[in-house]
Amino acid sequence: MKARLKPPFFEIGVKNYIYGDAVLELAKAADRAAVKYDIDVIFLAPYVDIRRISENTERLLVFAPYMDTLRPGRGMADVLPEAVRAAGAQGVVVNHCERPMTFSAIRETIKRADELDMLSFACADTVEETKAIALLKPDIINPEPTELIGTGSGSSDEFVRESIRAVKDIDQDILVEQAAGIRTGEQVYRNIMLGADGVGAASGIVGAKDPLAMVEEMVSSVRRAYEDRKEGGK
Numbered sequence: 001m002k003a004r005l006k007p008p009f010f011e012i013g014v015k016n017y018i019y020g021d022a023v024l025e026l027a028k029a030a031d032r033a034a035v036k037y038d039i040d041v042i043f044l045a046p047y048v049d050i051r052r053i054s055e056n057t058e059r060l061l062v063f064a065p066y067m068d069t070l071r072p073g074r075g076m077a078d079v080l081p082e083a084v085r086a087a088g089a090q091g092v093v094v095n096h097c098e099r100p101m102t103f104s105a106i107r108e109t110i111k112r113a114d115e116l117d118m119l120s121f122a123c124a125d126t127v128e129e130t131k132a133i134a135l136l137k138p139d140i141i142n143p144e145p146t147e148l149i150g151t152g153s154g155s156s157d158e159f160v161r162e163s164i165r166a167v168k169d170i171d172q173d174i175l176v177e178q179a180a181g182i183r184t185g186e187q188v189y190r191n192i193m194l195g196a197d198g199v200g201a202a203s204g205i206v207g208a209k210d211p212l213a214m215v216e217e218m219v220s221s222v223r224r225a226y227e228d229r230k231e232g233g234k
Contacts, residue, residue: 008198009222011179017202037220043062062090081112092109094123122140122141144178144179
């Protein structure tokens with residue numbers, strides 16, 4: 001059965017900034033924060049750490065950073081969807097700017113994820129691309145301008161609102177994350193208040209002076225903003 005992800009949520013990517021035991025340490029810190037604040041946390045894990053993180057955390061939703069669409073059989077060095085699922089991955093990233101995909105590959109990967117009860121987390125660079133990918137019905141869309149990734153400068157209020165509206169006009173059930181340039185809890189809070197279902201960060205966490213403390217700050221900001229947003233909607 002496909003995992004259920006409910007807003008508000010938080011997403012952490014480590015890319016290749018850290019590896020080995022440092023990845024597990026960060027995952028455990030994220031897991032503690034997820035439990036403490038009752039927030040679903042997606043953890044984008046390196047392939048080699050998927051099983052270890054899945055087996056040593058309670059609340060994290062572990063995602064693979066990419067997968068191919070082949071089926072069991074031949075395919076040396078390809079990433080087999082069934083293999084990452086068996087290792088404990090509950091979802092997969094699709095079309096990240098560091099691993100861009102053709103539209104047909106995006107469609108096929110979302111289809112394969114659905115077959116295996118995996119959540120699909122699709123990235124888009126522009127509002128126009130966001131609309132096109134939304135038609136493929138991934139579970140989550142992350143609209144983030146490529147030029148802002150890793151810069152510390154988040155998307156404009158206008159982009160955040162427009163990209164969320166673009167997705168929800170097509171399918172209200174698709175969750176929308178904002179993640180470009182997130183480095184502080186304040187930025188996390190702002191994006192949730194603007195209407196995002198979730199927020200994510202990578203270099204903003206692993207590059208922080210104290211990454212474990214930054215995880216706590218960002219996850220707590222998700223909860224605080226969501227409660228404030230609900231209060232404001234009364």
